Amino acid sequence: GAVVSQHPSWVICKSGTSVKIECRSLDFQATTMFWYRQFPKQSLMLMATSNEGSKATYEQGVEKDKFLINHASLTLSTLTVTSAHPEDSSFYICSARPRGSSYEQYFGPGTRLTVT
Amino acid sequence: KQEVTQIPAALSVPEGENLVLNCSFTDSAIYNLQWFRQDPGKGLTSLLLIQSSQREQTSGRLNASLDKSSGRSTLYIAASQPGDSATYLCAVMNYGQNFVFGPGTRLSVLP
Numbered sequence: 001g002a003v004v005s006q007h008p009s010w011v012i013c014k015s016g017t018s019v020k021i022e023c024r025s026l027d028f029q030a031t032t033m034f035w036y037r038q039f040p041k042q043s044l045m046l047m048a049t050s051n052e053g054s055k056a057t058y059e060q061g062v063e064k065d066k067f068l069i070n071h072a073s074l075t076l077s078t079l080t081v082t083s084a085h086p087e088d089s090s091f092y093i094c095s096a097r098p099r100g101s102s103y104e105q106y107f108g109p110g111t112r113l114t115v116t
Numbered sequence: 117k118q119e120v121t122q123i124p125a126a127l128s129v130p131e132g133e134n135l136v137l138n139c140s141f142t143d144s145a146i147y148n149l150q151w152f153r154q155d156p157g158k159g160l161t162s163l164l165l166i167q168s169s170q171r172e173q174t175s176g177r178l179n180a181s182l183d184k185s186s187g188r189s190t191l192y193i194a195a196s197q198p199g200d201s202a203t204y205l206c207a208v209m210n211y212g213q214n215f216v217f218g219p220g221t222r223l224s225v226l227p
Contacts, residue, residue, distance in 0.1 A: 109159035
């Protein structure tokens with residue numbers, strides 16, 4: 001149980017376009033989902049926390065207008081990178097916290113984004 | 117602001133050796149600490165979770181300890197194998213219930 005999927009697993013897009021990444025909790029309801037970014041050979045940095053049905057909370061330095069997060073249901077959160085630039089190329093990982101849990105987080109497999 | 121560091125940044129050992137990975141954190145008011153494994157280009161695999169009230173956790177060849185007062189945790193790997201080669205991440209969950217990750221230790225176990 002407690003499986004989190006991400007789609008796509010990798011994506012290449014051209015500079016200036018937008019790309020959407022989906023994060024799904026497959027066998028549980030997630031009231032909170034987290035989005036992380038990981039640059040090569042660096043650790044994961046929390047970008048934002050999203051709660052179902054409300055606006056996401058962004059970490060300092062993360063542009064909310066560039067990284068649009070939607071948590072429309074208890075099993076799906078999406079991250080849209082708008083007007084992508086090469087410096088947005090990174091590994092994006094989501095995690096999901098089950099409904100009723102105060103600390104559990106289950107991580108998705110990640111999405112590799114390359115902006116050319 | 118919580119900061120997590122890991123030493124060493126990289127480690128290369130021959131197969132069969134026992135090894136210790138270190139993690140330090142600046143704010144001892146943590147909820148729990150978790151060790152993860154990450155293979156290149158992949159997501160995270162949870163290895164061990166230690167609650168703030170616990171001192172250690174064991175799973176197979178892995179043992180993790182926690183000394184909250186000194187802000188330290190260690191991950192001990194016994195009888196290392198080439199399949200253990202990966203990056204090991206230490207993550208601290210604070211009472212805001214967000215993870216703060218360390219930079220990781222890249223482990224290579226040579227056959």
